[in-house]
Amino acid sequence: MKEQEEKGEQVINQHRRQLLKLSAGTLAGVSAAAGAGSWIKHRVEGVEQDGYPVEISPSFKRKDQRDVLLTFAGSKALGEKHPERNLSLSNDSEGPLKSGEKSFNFQHGIYQFATAHTRADNDKVGYTQLDYALEQACWHGMNILAPLESMGVPNQGTFGWDQSEVAKEKYPFKDSVEILSAIKTAAKTFGAVRVGICRRDKRWDYDPLYDLTQEKTLTWEEDFPFEPKSVIVMLTDMDYDAMATAPMIPASATAAMGYTHNTIQGGGMAKFLRELGYMAVGSGNDLGSSVSYAIAAGLGEGARNGALIAPNLGPRVRISKVYTNLELDDAAYDKPRDFGILTFCENCKRCAESCPGNAISMDDKPSMSSTFAGHDDPDYNWQGQPGMRKFHNDSKKCFKFWCENGGDCGACIASCPWNKPDFWHHRLIDASNTFTAGPVHTMMKQADILFGYGNTNDEKAVEKFWRSGFSGDFT
Amino acid sequence: MGLMWYLLGMLTTGALWGYVYLQRHYKLNWKANLGIVSAFAFAWICIGWSWGSFAEGEPQSGAMGMLNFGLPAMILAVMTWRKFIQPARK
Numbered sequence: 001m002k003e004q005e006e007k008g009e010q011v012i013n014q015h016r017r018q019l020l021k022l023s024a025g026t027l028a029g030v031s032a033a034a035g036a037g038s039w040i041k042h043r044v045e046g047v048e049q050d051g052y053p054v055e056i057s058p059s060f061k062r063k064d065q066r067d068v069l070l071t072f073a074g075s076k077a078l079g080e081k082h083p084e085r086n087l088s089l090s091n092d093s094e095g096p097l098k099s100g101e102k103s104f105n106f107q108h109g110i111y112q113f114a115t116a117h118t119r120a121d122n123d124k125v126g127y128t129q130l131d132y133a134l135e136q137a138c139w140h141g142m143n144i145l146a147p148l149e150s151m152g153v154p155n156q157g158t159f160g161w162d163q164s165e166v167a168k169e170k171y172p173f174k175d176s177v178e179i180l181s182a183i184k185t186a187a188k189t190f191g192a193v194r195v196g197i198c199r200r201d202k203r204w205d206y207d208p209l210y211d212l213t214q215e216k217t218l219t220w221e222e223d224f225p226f227e228p229k230s231v232i233v234m235l236t237d238m239d240y241d242a243m244a245t246a247p248m249i250p251a252s253a254t255a256a257m258g259y260t261h262n263t264i265q266g267g268g269m270a271k272f273l274r275e276l277g278y279m280a281v282g283s284g285n286d287l288g289s290s291v292s293y294a295i296a297a298g299l300g301e302g303a304r305n306g307a308l309i310a311p312n313l314g315p316r317v318r319i320s321k322v323y324t325n326l327e328l329d330d331a332a333y334d335k336p337r338d339f340g341i342l343t344f345c346e347n348c349k350r351c352a353e354s355c356p357g358n359a360i361s362m363d364d365k366p367s368m369s370s371t372f373a374g375h376d377d378p379d380y381n382w383q384g385q386p387g388m389r390k391f392h393n394d395s396k397k398c399f400k401f402w403c404e405n406g407g408d409c410g411a412c413i414a415s416c417p418w419n420k421p422d423f424w425h426h427r428l429i430d431a432s433n434t435f436t437a438g439p440v441h442t443m444m445k446q447a448d449i450l451f452g453y454g455n456t457n458d459e460k461a462v463e464k465f466w467r468s469g470f471s472g473d474f475t
Numbered sequence: 476m477g478l479m480w481y482l483l484g485m486l487t488t489g490a491l492w493g494y495v496y497l498q499r500h501y502k503l504n505w506k507a508n509l510g511i512v513s514a515f516a517f518a519w520i521c522i523g524w525s526w527g528s529f530a531e532g533e534p535q536s537g538a539m540g541m542l543n544f545g546l547p548a549m550i551l552a553v554m555t556w557r558k559f560i561q562p563a564r565k
Contacts, residue, residue, distance in 0.1 A: 241532075423476075423527040425520075425540075451528075452535025464532060 046337025126248025158267020196297025510555025
């Protein structure tokens with residue numbers, strides 16, 4: 001009897017120990033998973049930075065808009081003023097002009113680019129009348145709402161500088177949080193996919209500005225209607241299937257639609273603020289560097305290809321911004337964030353390998369100035385902006401390919417491993433890329449290729465794109 | 476995609492049920508538990524990844540998902556069953 005009791009007690013004790021072990025194990029597992037989860041979430045949402053996350057040299061100079069490539073290419077007067085620029089880039093090979101080679105003329109190039117739709121070829125996949133018709137239709141909105149904003153022309157249409165309609169009385173917001181919430185909700189209503197607000201930073205603004213339609217230099221002090229205090233930055237996304245056709249014309253079409261969305265969103269936000277009693281001017285490629293402001297507003301990081309990479313969207317975004325005299329409390333402004341993107345770029349180089357113009361840097365690390373062939377010749381590297389630690393690309397080669405291609409490429413966007421549609425498994429990989437490093441990033445890039453992503457010049461992608469809307473349900 | 480999450484939910488519930496059955500009829504050591512959890516995780520990712528890839532129109536990614544996650548799941552399941560579960564019947 002006693003033996004039986006002792007045996008029973010032993011069994012109960014054994015069960016208790018098992019239960020205790022199981023509970024302790026479960027608790028440890030749940031704690032570890034929760035800890036890891038919150039740390040990964042912290043990394044994925046971006047680690048807030050105290051200052052601007054890119055090293056800027058004390059000798060950094062603001063960009064003269066006359067040295068911005070598209071402004072120069074679109075300006076007859078600047079072409080005549082700087083004939084050496086049209087004698088520096090080889091039309092026959094890549095990079096600086098060598099003896100016996102024909103030079104590339106930027107003004108002729110932009111004409112070729114702008115009239116490419118008239119040379120549509122129905123036997124060439126991705127360059128047919130159908131593709132160009134879509135591209136022209138996508139530009140149509142911008143051409144009406146803010147003509148030539150993509151070329152950096154300021155004071156156009158919805159991006160106009162006129163402040164005569166600013167409401168006499170300011171709306172009585174309670175505090176900065178209420179203002180912030182109203183602005184961000186308005187951005188959502190305009191169709192933006194992300195919005196951030198930062199202080200105006202003169203370093204990112206062109207100085208002087210240039211209007212190529214009037215061949216006129218403009219200054220912030222004398223011509224711009226007010227002293228901006230804040231800049232609201234909005235992102236609009238481009239269609240994944242269309243961008244996958246890059247460098248063929250459907251990719252240009254979705255980029256063009258991005259510009260049209262910019263004119264609606266930037267113009268809408270400026271109008272909204274003016275109705276609330278604040279001065280505001282919308283902007284696209286004019287007034288200043290959109291990528292720099294988007295970084296400052298915590299929307300993403302500057303990538304190897306010179307574009308902004310936004311979490312979950314990659315570089316498949318267009319940026320609009322609104323300059324306003326509205327000022328928030330310091331704490332209300334968005335802060336730049338580290339998403340681990342630039343670290344990934346250092347190990348990836350997929351965009352540089354895919355670039356048909358060989359315009360993107362293959363350097364291992366970002367540098368303070370250009371390193372490409374001809375970088376030390378001011379007549380060749382006239383568009384460069386030293387003094388900022390980043391990957392300095394040769395945008396002239398990029399533009400030359402646009403002109404030959406008859407559309408604005410997008411190969412660096414399509415090939416980027418961060419450019420993925422919104423499916424859970426891509427978010428999983430994005431999350432792992434934010435906290436892994438070095439060889440893992442290289443492996444992820446190789447896996448991206450093996451899994452069939454990021455192809456360019458893919459004729460099947462054009463076929464797929466033109467079927468992608470067939471269901472009629474885009475939700 | 477909604478159907479995929481529903482089926483994965485069903486699979487998870489079914490797997491838990493199967494695990495309870497195994498616990499009752501076999502003496503599972505840590506190797507067996509590790510094998511079961513790993514095989515299930517690989518199988519779960521295989522279905523989720525491949526379904527997602529086919530849904531987004533990337534069949535190469537779907538096929539690679541089956542190869543990279545589905546095959547290890549099957550190998551792990553068979554090995555764990557033969558080496559650590561079957562010999563440990565209570």
